[in-house]
Amino acid sequence: MKPNPNTLAKLPHMGTFIKNKIQEQNITYAETARRMNIKQSTLNGYFIQETLQTRIIWKLSQALNYNLFTDIIQLLPEELQNTNKTSFQQTIQTQQQEINDLKKEISIYKEILSLKP
Structure with a gap:
């Protein structure tokens, strides 16, 4: 158009x-x-x-x-x-997703540690 x-x-x-x-x-x-x-x-x-x-x-x-x-x-x-999605912007988005995933993992590990007797 x-x-x-x-x-x-x-x-x-x-x-x-x-x-x-x-x-x-x-x-x-x-x-x-x-x-x-x-x-x-x-x-x-x-x-x-x-x-x-x-x-x-x-x-x-x-x-x-x-x-x-x-x-x-x-x-x-x-x-x-x-x-235009630049590679820089894509890198930031990828890294932000990785950070979110790592935060979830840390949360799971903390929960496991708190359950240990």
Whole structure:
């Protein structure tokens, strides 16, 4: 089924988005540009762009030591945020099941120990 264009979440203005994230990290624009090995005027140019290449967001994430992609994903409608089950999520679910199983075993062992005369 094709999504209805009228119900699609609006793409955030990426220039404004990254400008706000840099400010939140309390890092100057000059320092951010230095970490990215670009001129500050280039960084300033990003702020007016409605969209940015993934490569730029990748480099910004590394410069800020902050995962910008996670925040971008959180801007998606909630029903789309977790549609892909990653191996990391699957590992967590598997480990949680193992923890629950071990808790049951411990409970059984405690019960057996309490029945001993």
